[in-house]
Amino acid sequence: MTQPNRLTIALLPFLIASAWTPAVQAAPTSASPSQAVVQRAALQKVTSVEGITEYRLPNGLQVLLIPDDTKPTTTVNVTYRVGSRHEGYGETGMAHLLEHLIFKGSPRHPQVWSEFNKRGFSANGSTWYDRTNYFASFAANDDNLKWYLNWQADAMVNSFIARKDLDSEMTVVRNEMEMGENNPGRILLEKTLASMYQWHNYGKSTIGARTDVENVDIANLKAFYQRHYQPDNATLIVSGKFDAAKVLNWVQTSFGVIPKPKRVLPPLYTLDPVQDGERSVTVRRVGGVPMQFATYHVVPGAHPDYAAVELLSIVLTDTPSGRLHRRLTEQNLAASVFGFSQALADPGYILLGAQLSNEQDPAKATEAMLAEIEDVARQPITEAELARAKSKWLNEWEQGFADPQHVGVALSEAVAQGDWRLFFLTRDRIRAIGLADVQRVATHTFLPSNRTLGQYVPTAIPQRAPQPARVDVVAALKDFKGQAAASAAEAFDASPANIDARTQRLSLPSGMKVALLPKSTRGQAVKVSMTLRFGDETSLAGWGEAPSALAALLDKGTQQLSRQQVQDRLDALQAELSIGGSPGRLTVQLLTRRDKLPEAIALLGEMLRQPALPADALEEVRRQALSAIDASRKEPDAVLDEALARHGNPYPRGDVRYARTFDETEADWKALQLDRVKAYHQQFLGASHAQFAAVGDLDAAATVAALTAAFGDWRSPSAYARVPDPFLTVKPTTMQLATPDRQNASLAVSLPLPLSDTHADYPALMLANHLLGGGGDSRLWNRIREKDGLSYSVYSSMQWNAEEPHSRWTAAANFAPQNRDKVLAAFHEEILRARKEGFSQAEFEAGKRGLLSFRRLSRAQDARLASGWASNLYLQRTFALSAQVDQALENLTLAQVNEALRRYIQPGQFVLGVAGDFKTP
Known part of the structure; x- marks a missing residue:
């Protein structure tokens, strides 16, 4: 459970081509009643442990069902017991390549990513030493789940695995390698494990040797696919909200017709000897x-x-x-x-x-x-x-x-x-x-x-x-008996109307606004989001890194509890706590359980109101911050962020809106004294302008009592007024920045817009961006990632301002430095083509369905609901506005979306930058 910052290679799309086709086609769309009866009888229950039930098909497929109606979402994992451990000489990276290629489609499902986007799927895959895993989460409904099962069954034996797809994906895979080459920790781990393991494949990077990947033989790759992508080597895991009887029938219909393979997988017997020296x-x-x-x-x-x-x-x-x-x-x-x-x-x-x-x-x-x-x-x-x-x-x-x-x-x-x-x-x-x-x-x-x-x-x-x-x-499991299965929780309706109806809203005497949404959850979990707001444009100026330092020190002890006692208390309360700070704002995210929430609130109140603010902890935080600054100075993304933030910034040093350089941030950290952190806490912190939201299995009365005791009399010592951030015209420019010895480069684009999220064009521009670069089937993705294979990640996004007309459209991509001109050309061509020709009716309809599905999915996540309520309390909104936006999206026309794109996304106004090691010939 002590998982790493998984230096594992998480892989996005996968290629697919015409491979061996079995005598019986996989993933039929329907079966006769007699077939269904036979298949249903053939699917045998194996065991059940703590709410998880295992079944097995005659062809060897293992099926695990984990029903949970607490959230209106379903997650499907398909795990193949094949990873880099199973690769032979010259085959390194094959498992990873297949992961990319599987997403390129099959005869029955040729447009996988387009379907994902249309259905609002959050989907991906990953390759590791012992397995390859494909997963998808989506709003629970029969059509989504049945389609995904059918695709996975078809992908198991009918994926294309074609030379043309391999060639188009090769630059993307190289780009992924180059991203890893930019990461010192990733490279050090790769080299350390290579020294640690002399013979076992755990000493080889999952992404593979560049020469193996670049020279892979498509016939060998197909053979590897046909050998390992079989039902007797796979486990299907369905969790979340679903009808178990329907799922079992669909599994039999889609996977049950795949014949059991005749091949026998050879045993793997290589083990490293005991290491005999440093x-x-x-x-x-x-x-x-x-x-x-x-x-x-x-x-x-x-x-x-x-x-x-x-x-x-x-x-x-x-x-x-x-x-x-x-x-x-x-x-x-x-x-x-x-x-x-x-x-x-x-x-x-x-x-x-x-x-x-x-x-x-x-x-x-x-x-x-x-x-x-x-x-x-x-x-x-x-x-x-x-x-x-x-x-x-x-x-x-x-x-x-x-x-x-x-x-x-x-x-x-x-x-x-x-x-x-x-x-x-x-x-x-x-x-x-x-x-x-x-x-x-x-x-x-x-x-x-x-x-x-x-x-x-x-x-x-x-x-x-x-x-x-x-x-x-x-033998290890022969006497194992699982615990009793967790009790079932309610099936929550995540519609805006039900969210508003189920939420209790109130204000404390201090002025803190509170929203509580009680709902049963698996494990009685509850998510909390809290924001303190304070100060104004004048009083917040000149504090340097005091806001960040205060946020980092608040969990380092109180006037009554040592740092270790605070951590032990959080562990005892089964609580996860994170605190973030910026000038004029302190944010808290908390995860705990129903019976622990009142005590967790009491502890949080003590931490915020009576922090110890120890000097040794400040030195620790300072060292970590300075180390992070040093690490960022040569990173393309960080260098670009600094340059774009400073371009056209009119504010003086010390103003909270001023964009600092690396050197200035470093100087602020070095100059920061503990008395300044204490003064910042004393001058500003209070709950008069705070918002608190909790979503999950909570006792509302007990929660209100705990909040009243902790924050009811905690009034802010100074006035609050939001620091204005008015729209300013920024001169368009193109910049190129050098980051030597970096094998991955970055593109970033910024376009400030005089809009807020209440503007009449908000829904149209939101959907236009989704079609252009925000969705998985967008123009930029399909051109730069899928067609040209130039970038591992390319996207655009809208950063909407809810308080004044000053939003921002951004775009980004990473790529090999030698592909800079191709990436820039493709980026500009797709923007100009979209402006000139507009989106098609088919793109419009699919994109609208996908965007609405994503919005529904986000409202089904308790942490997002809590954060959304905290924001709505501040803005004096409810989720009724979300329903209005959904309806506005439903009512949009293609002409409105195309017009919004042409009106606002104007290349002549871009602030564009690239950063990398661009060597001249």
Whole structure:
């Protein structure tokens, strides 16, 4: 559960071509009644665990159903037990390429992304070591679910996998590689694992070797597809709101007709031997900040000892209780520490790392980090450390289990490890494991001879980690019994009218406005969004980084509780808390459970009203901020953001609307004193102009009582007036910025518009942007991403202003530097073509359906509902306005949309920039 900042390669579209076609076609649109009866009888129930039921088709397809009516959405995962681990010599990147190619369609479904966009799907795929996973979330309805199942069945055996699609996608895949090449952490991980694994494919990047990918033989790729994309190698997972009987019938109709393959997948037997000495790797590149990884071999995810590995990652790297945080971050040897472990089918790894600022000494940080990790035999894990790690891990597991989308993805990972029930077994092992076992695993794992870092040092008396071995998953699960299934929750109607009708609104004596939307949820989860507003144009000027520093310090202790006590209290309340700050605004996002919400509100009130604001924590925050600035100076996206924000900015230094340079931001952080942070808190914070919204399983009366006690008398000490941000004409320009030694480049476009979201053209321009670059079937996407294959990501968006007529249209793309001229040409051509010819009636109708579906989907997410209510309280709106916008979108005509595009999206007014390593011939 201690997941990484998944340096895994998340892949977007996939290619498809005419491949082998079975004797019986997959994914028929209908079946005769007699067929349906036979197929229904053939689908056998296997087992049921904690609300998840497993079925199996005669052809080998495993089906998992996870019904949950709490949200009007459905999520489908299709997991193939094939990843980079299954690739042979010269085949690296094949699993990833197939992921791209699958989205290129099949004879029955030739326009996959167009269908996704029309239906409002949030869909994607990812490739990892042991599996490839395809997923989609959408507004629950029979047509969406049946279509997606039919497409997945057809894609399983009838995808095109064509040479023409491979050729057109190759530049996109290269661009994805180049994006990774720009990331120092990603490159360091790739090189570290390559040194760590001598023989096993876990030492090879999932995206593959460039030479393998660029020279792949289409016949070999088809053979790889036909071998692994078969029902006996796949698991279908359906979670969320659906009719189980209908789904089982559709699965039988679509997947049941695929014959069971006659081929037998060969067993994989390669394992690395026990590592016999420290290994090292050094990466030297321009830009970024110092970073260090210490990686150690560990057991497979199915092994009983893996529970200890997960807990050790928390004990060592958690903030603020982790040993490495205390040894490195608090003692100014590193800006931050981090860690994660990989639960894999074969023996995996745990990675512990530190990020430094350029002023910190890597040698001292390395020495201290390794000493802290490998001193665990002499400084054993304590009962308190183990209890804290268990609480944190189990809280995360419970929160994930309450989310149907998360459960589907988590089960796909467990499937890749050997059995989906490992999802529950690992939880039970975490609960049951004792201190002696955790200490034993730590002692056997954190050995110098089992370490891969930055140097090689031979040892006089070699020590060895336990011999790697696979796990008998059947034996491990023979006595496993799951807990009782979670109780069913209500099927919530996420229409604007019902949202408004179900929401209770009130004001506290302090002036805080409150919206509460009680509704039963899986796991009794509740989401909170809170905003404090304060100050005015004059009083907020000249505070530098005090607003950001205050937000970062509010969870570092109170006048009554230490930093660790605050963190322990949040863990006990099963709460996730994030606080953000900007001049004149403080935002809070909170996730907790029904019975814990009143106590969480009380703790939040203490944190906001009586913060400790410790000096050592400010130094930690300062170091992290300076490290982030250093890391951004050579990144194309960050360099472009700085340049575009400063272009035409008329405000003086110190004004909250002024756009600072990297150097100015750095200077503000270096100059910031603790007394300024305290003064900012004392002068501004209060609840008189605050908004609080909670959505989920909550007791409204208890919540109001907690809010009254925490914030009812907390009045703001100073006046509030929104800082105006009037529309200003900005001179059009084109800029080119150099970011040396970056293999990925960026394009960014900005166009300020004198509009607000109450303007009559709001719906038309919203849809025009969706068709131009905002949707998955847009003009820019289809040209630059799909047709020309020049960019991994290209899009446009509208940043709407709800308070005054000053909105902004933006566009962006990333690409290889040598493709700059092609990307710019294609971008301008598509904008001009859309303005000249307009959108077609078919584009208009499909885009409108897709946009409305996206809007409905967003209202079904509790976190978005809470944020939406907080905003509506401030703007004195309700969700009735959302219904009015939906109706306005329904009533639009094609002529109105085309006219809005021509009136507002004018290339002659663009502020356009590119940043990258553009070498001249």
